[in-house]
Amino acid sequence: MSVRLRLTLSYAGFILLAGALLLAVVWVFLLRYVPDAVLIASDPPGRDPGLFVPNRSDLLRAFAPRAAAASAFLLVFGLAGGWFLAGRMLAPLARITDATRMAASGSLSHRIRLPGREDEFRELADAFDGMLARLEAHVAEQRRFAANASHELRTPLTVTQTLLDVARRDPDRDTGQLVDRLHAVNTWAIDLTEALLLLTRADQRSFPRGHVDLSLVAEEATETLLPLAEGRGLTIETSGDIAPTMGSHPLLLQMTTNLLHNAIVHNFPGQGAVWVRTGARGRSVTLTVGNTGEELAPRLVSTLAEPFRRGTGRIHADHVGVGLGLAIVTSITEAHDGTLTVTPRAGDGLIVTVQLPAAPS
Known part of the structure; x- marks a missing residue:
């Protein structure tokens, strides 16, 4: 049976049961004042000889047909009203089902946009619309990446x-x-x-998690890339406090190395600088990598985290790297439930900040 039919039978059954209980209460109440038999004495002077006094049998014969008719009416009314109310209540679910079928067929641009007051169906529709929006954006991103x-x-x-x-x-x-x-x-x-x-x-997110100190990771990445910086005539300054977090040490090291590598490669040879800072504030820790370099427009900066993007556009020549540096940083940051912020530095260069949840004490 469909949900609508089951709800209809439930409504009708409840109404019929309530009516039967009401009739039973009326019947019991009447029985309290009606005897099984009525004894009438000989007609006294002044009594009407045609007086009729009903007993329980008479009351049963008069009450039972009307009670049956009332029960039948309640059953028909419950079925009709239940079918109508169930249809009204399940109408939003039908819209959600239609949207699900469209999404299953590959159409992710459709939205339910359920009107009406805030209730469980409205919350479900809004959550489904949000899921469709995220899925559509993810599919589009995957297609561009592929x-x-x-x-x-x-x-x-x-x-x-x-x-x-x-x-x-x-x-x-x-x-x-x-x-x-x-x-x-x-x-x-x-x-x-x-x-x-x-x-x-x-x-x-298929990696084990453990206790990682971002300050130590920054020092390790700096030592690895220091020869590259010195070969380009750059200076690297590392400072900050202990920044404990939970995650994968190899991935966080790869993230920091990518940030430092980008800061070194996209810089002024012979006169540039790179600095790395770590810190902890409340329930989060931060890793900040800044550098000097060419001035970039904010609109261009917002696209740097996309795969195969550079400050000057897509990769065309034998440039260092494969164009996935910040894309990998973004994925590692999101896999650790963190946020990545890329902002142009006043005058020249970039400032990249990674914020991750702090490790529990």
Whole structure:
């Protein structure tokens, strides 16, 4: 049976039961004042000889048909009214079901937008609309990411194919130079693939969690990238307090390394600076990485966390990195229930702040 039919039978059964109880109360109340038999003495002077005094049997014969008729009326009324009320109550559920079918068929742009007062159905519809909006945005982001990843992965493969075609047409060509270029292109493809795998791992949150101090992670990342900074003539300043959080040490180290790497690469060679600060405030800890560099418009800064994006647009040349640095940072931050803020620095450069929940004391 459908839910509407079950609700209808429930309403009708309740009304019928209430009517039966009411009739039973009336019957019991009447029985208290009606004897089983009535004895009438001989007619005294002045008594009407045609006087009729009913007993319980007479009352039963008069009450039972009317009680049955009232019960039948209550049953019909309960079924009709219950069917109508159940339909009115389940109408929002039908709209939600239609929206679910449309979403299952691939149409994520439809919204329920249920009108009326705030009740359980309205809360369910609003929650479903919010889920559809997030799902639509996620699907669109995944499609853009898949298209960009396919384009970026195709580039090293195309370069490799071109180098091999050139070597085939010119067998006397120096193989040493060819091997070096193939090695560089292959390294680029491996780095890109590993970055994509790391991004997927962070999105799925499939990693163990433990106690991690962001200040120690920042020092470790700084020591790793210090030769790169010195080679470019940059200075790195690390300061701050202990910043304990719960998470994956390898992923948080990768996040910090990516931020530092971007701050070093996108900087002024020979005269730039990078600084890293950690801190704890209340129930959260922060990691801030700032650098000097070219001045970026706020509109462009808001797109830097997208995959395969740079301050000057998409990757086209042999630039350092594979264009997934801030995208990986964003995924790792979200996987640790944190927030990432990228703001242009006054004058030049960027300031990137990662805020994570503090570890319980």
